Amino acid sequence: MHRGNMKCLVLYESMFGHTEAVARAVAAGMSSALPGGSLVEIADVSARPLPRGVGLLVTGAPTHAFGMSRPATRADAARQGTVRPGAVEAGLREWLDGLAGLDDVAVAAFDTRVAGALFTGSAARKALRSLHRLGGEPVLAAEGFLVSGTRGPLVPGELDRAREWGARLARAASASSAAAA
Numbered sequence: 001m002h003r004g005n006m007k008c009l010v011l012y013e014s015m016f017g018h019t020e021a022v023a024r025a026v027a028a029g030m031s032s033a034l035p036g037g038s039l040v041e042i043a044d045v046s047a048r049p050l051p052r053g054v055g056l057l058v059t060g061a062p063t064h065a066f067g068m069s070r071p072a073t074r075a076d077a078a079r080q081g082t083v084r085p086g087a088v089e090a091g092l093r094e095w096l097d098g099l100a101g102l103d104d105v106a107v108a109a110f111d112t113r114v115a116g117a118l119f120t121g122s123a124a125r126k127a128l129r130s131l132h133r134l135g136g137e138p139v140l141a142a143e144g145f146l147v148s149g150t151r152g153p154l155v156p157g158e159l160d161r162a163r164e165w166g167a168r169l170a171r172a173a174s175a176s177s178a179a180a181a
């Protein structure tokens with residue numbers, strides 16, 4: 001496989017906007033570290049099916065009930081505060097369920113979760129498992145970014161950490177494509 005000039009997609013789900021903010025920081029970090037000619041797109045999980053030609057797919061989602069959201073947990077979020085338009089209707093779990101396969105696609109996943117909780121669970125670990133099962137090749141371990149409560153805000157420093165993670169991810173994906181080329 002060759003991923004010299006990679007087409008990348010950061011696909012996110014977000015109720016209150018924090019996972020979206022992390023997704024934008026991850027995408028910025030990726031853009032800063034990818035070879036020229038690469039393309040980093042960012043899309044909401046409600047937007048569309050997987051576009052053709054994506055070499056690196058990164059998913060981001062809020063952790064709900066220790067894993068990926070379900071319609072009931074998204075409805076619960078909407079009862080707790082103002083959520084983004086369309087957020088209740090579409091989730092990463094359903095988006096992944098609709099995917100046919102991911103052969104020859106590098107994959108990674110991040111989530112947001114609550115800081116300081118004894119046991120948070122991880123939407124990203126579950127998502128990465130699904131991505132792998134679909135044939136994707138994980139580039140890095142699942143990563144979590146912290147919010148200080150259900151409705152946020154993000155813990156200070158997490159957007160910087162997200163940018164760094166995005167850059168690390170891009171370097172790892174480029175290196176694995178170079179090794180495979």
Ligand SMILES: Cc1cc2nc3c(=O)[nH]c(=O)nc-3n(C[C@H](O)[C@H](O)[C@H](O)COP(=O)(O)O)c2cc1C
Nearest residue numbers: 014015016017018019062065066112113114120150
């Ligand atoms: C119904 C519901 C269930 C949640 N369950 C968990 C959980 O199991 N573990 C956790 O760390 N955070 C949990 N949270 C907090 C979310 O992770 C937090 O709202 C999210 O990271 C905020 O990101 P967003 O603004 O992109 O939605 C839950 C939130 C809601 C609304």
